[in-house]
Amino acid sequence: MSKVKDDKDRSYNLFLLVAILLIGTFCTVLNQTILATALPTLMKAFDVSTSTVQWLTTGFLMVNGVMIPVSAWLSTRFNTKWLYIVAMSIFEVGTIIAWTAPTFSFLLVGRLIQALGVGISMPLLQNIMLSVFPANKRGVAMGMAGVVIGVAPAIGPTLSGFVIDTWHWRDLFGMIIPIVAIVIFLSFFYMKPVLKTTKSALDWLSLTLSTVGFGSLLYGFSSVGDNGWTSTIVLSTLTIGTIVIVLFIWRQLKLDKPFLELRVFSSAEFTIATILSSVVMVAMVGVEMIIPMYLQMIHGMTAFHSGLMLLPGALMMAIMSPITGKTFDRIGARRLAILGLFLLTVGTLPFIMITKQTPVLYIILLYALRMFGIAMVMMPATTAGMNALSIQLISHGTAVNNTVRQIASSIGTAILVSVLANTTKGQMPAKHLLHSVPLEYKVKAINATMTGYHAAFWIAVGFSVVGFGLAFFLSNKNKTMNQSLKNDKGGQA
Amino acid sequence: MIVVTLIFGAIATFISFIYIEKIMPRLICTLIAGIILLGSVWGVVSNYHGHFGMYKVTTATTQRVYSTDPTGKTQMLLFQPIGTAGKENVYIYAKKAHAKKTSHTKADEYTNNKLTRTTNKKAYLKRTEVRWRYKSAAFKFWFGIAGNNNQLVKRTNRFYVPKTWFVLTVKQAKELKKQMSDQKRQAELKEQATIYVKGKMQAAIAKDPTLMTNTQQQKKLSQQFAAEYQEKAMRELITELK
Numbered sequence: 107m108s109k110v111k112d113d114k115d116r117s118y119n120l121f122l123l124v125a126i127l128l129i130g131t132f133c134t135v136l137n138q139t140i141l142a143t144a145l146p147t148l149m150k151a152f153d154v155s156t157s158t159v160q161w162l163t164t165g166f167l168m169v170n171g172v173m174i175p176v177s178a179w180l181s182t183r184f185n186t187k188w189l190y191i192v193a194m195s196i197f198e199v200g201t202i203i204a205w206t207a208p209t210f211s212f213l214l215v216g217r218l219i220q221a222l223g224v225g226i227s228m229p230l231l232q233n234i235m236l237s238v239f240p241a242n243k244r245g246v247a248m249g250m251a252g253v254v255i256g257v258a259p260a261i262g263p264t265l266s267g268f269v270i271d272t273w274h275w276r277d278l279f280g281m282i283i284p285i286v287a288i289v290i291f292l293s294f295f296y297m298k299p300v301l302k303t304t305k306s307a308l309d310w311l312s313l314t315l316s317t318v319g320f321g322s323l324l325y326g327f328s329s330v331g332d333n334g335w336t337s338t339i340v341l342s343t344l345t346i347g348t349i350v351i352v353l354f355i356w357r358q359l360k361l362d363k364p365f366l367e368l369r370v371f372s373s374a375e376f377t378i379a380t381i382l383s384s385v386v387m388v389a390m391v392g393v394e395m396i397i398p399m400y401l402q403m404i405h406g407m408t409a410f411h412s413g414l415m416l417l418p419g420a421l422m423m424a425i426m427s428p429i430t431g432k433t434f435d436r437i438g439a440r441r442l443a444i445l446g447l448f449l450l451t452v453g454t455l456p457f458i459m460i461t462k463q464t465p466v467l468y469i470i471l472l473y474a475l476r477m478f479g480i481a482m483v484m485m486p487a488t489t490a491g492m493n494a495l496s497i498q499l500i501s502h503g504t505a506v507n508n509t510v511r512q513i514a515s516s517i518g519t520a521i522l523v524s525v526l527a528n529t530t531k532g533q534m535p536a537k538h539l540l541h542s543v544p545l546e547y548k549v550k551a552i553n554a555t556m557t558g559y560h561a562a563f564w565i566a567v568g569f570s571v572v573g574f575g576l577a578f579f580l581s582n583k584n585k586t587m588n589q590s591l592k593n594d595k596g597g598q599a
Numbered sequence: 600m601i602v603v604t605l606i607f608g609a610i611a612t613f614i615s616f617i618y619i620e621k622i623m624p625r626l627i628c629t630l631i632a633g634i635i636l637l638g639s640v641w642g643v644v645s646n647y648h649g650h651f652g653m654y655k656v657t658t659a660t661t662q663r664v665y666s667t668d669p670t671g672k673t674q675m676l677l678f679q680p681i682g683t684a685g686k687e688n689v690y691i692y693a694k695k696a697h698a699k700k701t702s703h704t705k706a707d708e709y710t711n712n713k714l715t716r717t718t719n720k721k722a723y724l725k726r727t728e729v730r731w732r733y734k735s736a737a738f739k740f741w742f743g744i745a746g747n748n749n750q751l752v753k754r755t756n757r758f759y760v761p762k763t764w765f766v767l768t769v770k771q772a773k774e775l776k777k778q779m780s781d782q783k784r785q786a787e788l789k790e791q792a793t794i795y796v797k798g799k800m801q802a803a804i805a806k807d808p809t810l811m812t813n814t815q816q817q818k819k820l821s822q823q824f825a826a827e828y829q830e831k832a833m834r835e836l837i838t839e840l841k
Contacts, residue, residue, distance in 0.1 A: 433617055445616050449609065452637065456644045464647040465745035471602060472643070475609055482613075542684035549708045 122296040130289035131231040132254045133282050134197050134224040139262030140278055143409040147275050152210040161214055164328050166221045171324045171512045173225020175316045175366045178505030181233050183306055187297040191290060197223025198286045205279035232504045236492055238300050242435055244489050249431020252485035253424050260420035267410025312365030315354035323347030330520035367502035370495055378579050379491025380507050385573040386483045387511045388518025393566050396522060400559055404462050415470050419477035426481035439490035443577035446482025451570040453479060457563040462552055522562045530558030600741045601642050608636030652738030653731040661725045664692040667701050675765040677772050681706060688712055704756045713757045723759040771840050778836060788832055796824040
């Protein structure tokens with residue numbers, strides 16, 4: 107585990123290792139959202155319905171989410187180098203299947219295999235970044251990881267819109283294949299087994315509980331948009347999911363060497379940081395989804411165009427994430443988080459007064475202001491939480507943090523979408539007006555939709571305000587529990 | 600300009616709150632930068648929500664409109680109903696006499712169409728538009744970049760159409776054209792027209808026997824009668840179509 111650090115060419119190796127990690131993981135995380143604007147094209151290409159085609163993203167996110175808790179065990183059990191190579195190879199295989207898919211089933215299988223790889227690579231990136239950098243440089247390291255985790259999903263829709271308009275949907279997958287191939291090839295030479303591993307046996311019962319529990323929770327929340335909260339499918343999957351997760355938690359607390367170490371929550375700092383990053387995730391993902399809907403329905407933009415409007419905000423995040431990371435190493439997360447959530451609130455409030463004629467420039471600007479704020483909270487808060495844990499607990503901390511965030515963002519999205527849909531539905535004009543007076547119907551329908559957006563944005567403001575309040579509970583100092591790991595790594599410059 | 604101050608305010612707030620070490624200067628700078636930021640956000644919101652810095656301008660333009668019949672024989676204004684209630688219509692008209700290309704009113708939620716019958720010989724369209732405009736160059740300088748100057752609030756198209764004109768739906772006009780170009784119908788009409796003109800002429804001669812010798816006057820009258828019949832037949836046909 108100390109191989110990376112012990113040679114003269116140490117920094118050179120570290121640079122390449124980090125570059126391989128970031129590029130590879132960027133390609134994988136990009137796939138979370140890359141089909142967002144491609145679904146209509148795929149529906150036509152394979153002649154499938156909307157609800158079927160949705161499985162390409164729903165199924166992907168479910169497998170992805172289910173893999174995250176497993177990643178904790180994987181990364182403490184297996185050699186990091188080989189784990190990364192295997193994860194990227196699985197992803198590559200999935201991508202090739204999707205690229206060449208002759209039928210819809212093949213495409214779906216390809217996507218699910220891809221998701222297996224992403225579920226490992228994403229938490230692994232954070233684990234490695236937290237481990238290969240000394241504790242006082244973790245902010246920068248996580249800032250770089252933040253560029254991947256935060257920005258890749260944000261540019262996915264725009265990129266896919268562009269690729270589909272210019273080339274073919276297969277190129278969405280085709281363009282990734284050579285990059286990942288190079289990453290895998292280079293990993294053989296420059297990837298190092300940087301995480302400490304122990305030969306722990308896999309607790310199959312925990313694995314089953316976790317997979318079933320998180321899987322059905324994620325499925326339940328993602329079905330809210332189509333079926334509503336009170337539908338049988340949503341209620342039953344959520345109930346089953348909750349019961350199984352309770353059993354899972356109970357088992358984890360009983361086991362000596364648990365599958366997922368939930369005792370990380372005994373650190374108050376970690377708990378607050380996890381809640382905070384989850385709240386910010388909800389505020390980010392929910393609005394990231396609603397604004398394109400607003401631009402498409404009210405301003406009549408295409409999917410690609412509406413995605414493009416979010417690009418300045420995504421770039422803002424890419425620029426700010428390393429900067430705030432560096433700042434975190436100096437002053438800790440508290441001040442950053444307080445300001446970030448203040449700016450997030452200030453940037454979200456205007457959206458509750460949005461009108462159907464609000465100039466698009468203002469939307470872009472306010473959205474970028476939100477991202478400016480989010481960049482100050484997301485990764486710094488996560489890093490602060492990790493710093494409160496000992497080095498042995500980091501893989502578990504990352505897995506727990508990512509799982510909670512994933513669940514939170516699916517809950518948040520479900521709430522926002524259902525509030526939007528229900529409020530809109532309640533205000534909608536009578537259907538018969540559509541035929542008798544279509545223009546009057548249009549005005550009334552737009553007004554109804556605007557009421558829906560206002561309600562959804564109120565929720566987003568609510569999350570921002572809650573986060574703002576929580577930020578004050580972060581500790582002032584950037585305290586690292588594991589300063590001792592410096593010794594572990596040998597000569598510290 | 601508002602874009603510049605908003606971006607400046609955001610960055611300045613970040614720098615002062617995060618990078619100024621001493622408490623007092625930090626608070627003062629953050630306060631100033633924060634006021635710039637909040638002021639800009641307030642400006643943006645009141646600009647799009649309450650049209651801050653703008654006022655409503657009403658402009659009216661009147662133009663002559665012509666029949667959509669390119670031959671100019673039939674004077675007609677067409678409309679296409681959008682809904683089944685018949686409250687919302689798109690009107691189709693020509694901007695020039697004998698124009699092959701027609702124009703139509705916009706079908707959107709801002710546009711309202713009205714029709715007034717006049718005793719005038721000519722048809723007109725009076726378009727009244729209400730738009731938001733910046734109160735001053737200063738406001739335009741601050742917010743103009745958003746591209747909301749001249750944003751439409753309401754548009755009213757009022758057609759002043761002579762009573763003699765036909766106002767038909769597109770469907771009726773098509774049917775009319777079809778009927779009129781029908782060979783059998785044409786022959787029938789021609790025959791009927793001859794009878795009609797003949798009868799009228801006889802009546803006229805009975806009234807004024809001097810006409811017998813005045814061929815010039817006869818020709819003029821027969822043309823007038825033919826046109827009269829044409830219109831009568833058309834009206835009958837249209838009532839049939841309805």
